[in-house]
Amino acid sequence: MEAINMKKKWIICVSIIAIAYFVLSLCDFMYIPADKYPNIIRKMFFHDNEKVTVRSIGKVFQTKEGIYFLYNDRLMYMNSYGAEVKEAGLKQIAWIIPDNSNVFFLDNSVYDIYKVKQNNETKPIIKRSGDRIYIDGRYIYNYVYDNNTISKYNLDGKKIYSSKMYYGQLMAGGVGGIIFNDYNMRMVKEELSNYGMGVDVPCHYIFDWNRVKYMPKVLYTVHYYKQPSIWDYNNNFIKLEQYDEWAEGWDNKIRENKNKLRDTENRNMEDYELVSIGLSKQNPDYYRAVDGYIYFYHALEFCYRDKNYKNKISFDSTGDFDEKDKTRVEFKACVYVMFRVDVENIENAGDTSQLEYEILDVPMYPIDTNDEIEVFEVNDNYIYSISNVNNATTKEIKVLVTDIEKGTTRNIYDCRELSDDIYIPGIYCSDDYVFLYQYKIEESTTLRIIRFNKDGSNPILVMDENGEVVMKPIQ
Template identity: 50%
Template sequence: MKKKWIICVSIIAIAYFVLSLCDFMYIPADKYPAVIRKKFFTDNKNITVKSMGNVCQVEDGIYFVYHGRLMYMDNEGKAVDEVYSGSNYIGSIMENNSDIFFLCKDIFGICKMSRDIDKKQLENINGGIKPVINGEGDRNYIDGKYIYLFNGDILSKYTLDGIKIYSSKIYYDQIRLGGVGSVVFNEYSMRIIREASYGPGIGVDVPYHYLLGWNKVKYKQKELTTFKYYKEASSWDRNNTTNIVETYDIWAKNLDDKIRSNSDKWDIMKDRDMGEYDLVSIGLFRENPNYYRVLNGYIYFYQPMEFLYRDKNYIDKIKFNDTGSVSREEKDKVEFMVHMYVMLRIKAEDIEKAKDGSNIDYEIINTPRYPIDYDAYIENYEVNDNFLYSVSNGESIMDEEERTKLFITDMNTGTIRLIYSRIKDSESAYIPQLFCSDNYVFLYEYSYIAGEDKQRITRFDKDGKNPMLVVDYTGEVVMKPVDPVQ
């Protein structure tokens, strides 16, 4: 009898393993019954995904990191204390429910601390701070219920206690050059397709769950197109993936007018009579963003849009060679592309529901548009409710000195205004960073002074008002107002 049980168990185990190798045994979460889906799957239309940063809001105040030291500010923004400066260097932090998570650089892993801990316990790294996930990944995210860790082409999902739920290979993984890689939301992963061997658009890794155990996951791919054509594509156009000609609507006209009215910003347009050219297509350039933000069901990213213009009589002007193809030189005579950087957002739900090969809509947020706003190339941004903050740190042709500029966009009204402008330090070493709490936005500026990395922190109210220098380059807490334009 015992032998029969052993045989039966062995057969079941083998069958479970063999079936787990079969693609037909995996289905997407939305195919499961609603009762199971709601209980076991992340399915949030208003998903917010937090990533490791320098600032996190808790119920009674704000924690922030300064040179590996953990600082604490009360909610009124008046008192600042250092609560930890131990040997375990804190690289970044994020908050979730009753816990605060740390990226601890000395042990190359994620730790967590209870929000309710007596701050005096932090004098000892073991007094309340405990490792959760060992090992270093490319990016870490928390969606309120789970921790997601990217490590090359592997995406792993953990409980908040560090118990691994699954690790699975993704196709659209990290890009070493040209953007850091994909972002996760509701177990989906996506990024802009940069590889020249594939059609342009957005690559999405879709989670498929094993029918006999939904914590076993395989990722399958779909590609979404981002180009809209308003004239028939040329025979050599590799961006045309749908063969659909759209109506030249008000959205396209407004963008087209914006480009034409600023033609002096692109050298390739300066010697052309734009009255002889049609707008052929608008789409997203093959450049993966440095990072994404996921807030309240939207995915935000800063991206160059590509505009293709072609001579109205190109077919009569172009010369085909003996093989029927067209040289690069001939193409350049009758068509050209320009690129304009814009801030975009897409609904996460639209990404999830879109069918493979379909076109995805995206919304343009009103921020400086480079090169039209040629002294305001956005190098960092952050989103907090209906406000989007964007910082530029590049060289300005019109200004005598290079400046760090901070803009705020009210996404309810579309209005944008400059809230901070400061001449860059002569030895500015790194791109400024932005971080948000519930009621404030923090600007971190960096310099390399006397052989040491230095940083200063300026705090603004959520609406961009009342700039306050919190910590200066010496590391001293100063808490004094500063002029918005310096």
């Protein structure tokens, strides 16, 4: 009898503990933000921030033995000397997912994620993958639009957690986003929201690191030097800053290039003063996380207002104003620049603090009129970017390389020709080469693949429009 009573007590205790565990897991206060955990715990699960590199799906993958790359849905292999190309035997592949020594790919039928074993056998590890896939050397992140959920897996496809996010990635109008160390970020684009970078902060259950809830924070992206207008959504919470050397430098650059900017060319800039500098709410299409930094090419907005605007705009009895008056007295000029943000700063920044960023010396469109950056990759402290121009008679593609440390940009490849084919470019990097993909817009298929050295020398036509291996220099 005593043994039975003891067993009942154990059952009751275990039941109470299980119920308490479940109930407490529903309480937000039981979840600790990742940045609040001691470093010794964080290092068990994440990379050092200086080494954080996140890759998404692509077309080229470097291994010790050679280079795998895709032509349409065919997996091709180039040997380590870069001299021989052959089919690798796998077909119906939509994308390669590169990750150090592991090879993953996404098939183009049911979009399962496969892992390639050392004997070239393939094994499905994640069924029905989502709309965005990221991999960081330890984990695979799989994002699904429909339910705004991110799922985290180990490299063998074992699910670690799934959780809903606040700043899910967008399906149109700037679809980019980036996930790193369980964090997620993108520009806050929602209507009537404040200007800022939205960050989903992973909060781990105190009794189980692999149980995660996301909490939002916003890092403001606008610097105000004058009191904002009453129609500005930010006017209730801004902090005015001094018109410093940085702001003056940009102000002068805009005024010097007024004839290149659509919103300034027909205005007398002497009548206007700089109100603010900030990032556009339009979300970028591409984010790249490399060696502890996040890169994105994005519009920097400069808000100018008539110095005597109060005398030039009228309000009715309800406080409303004519939109035409507003357009006449205030406008925004935009310049596209390359931003770089430190991962550690994003993790440690408090909610509603300012986003800290650098602006790198990549061509700034439209100040650099002929260099509108379409896509880019970051590799070995260099940024490889593509400027693509199409008009009725001519197509021009330029590949630019920016040395991040030196702040210099060179045109390393230039292709101009008359053609009826209008195509868009893609760029991918291996250890020693840059691969330029050209796609037909009408058919969404690869037109040709060109390979050249990192410095732009020795351009080689790898595969032609017919899908044939060529491997001959381009004249």
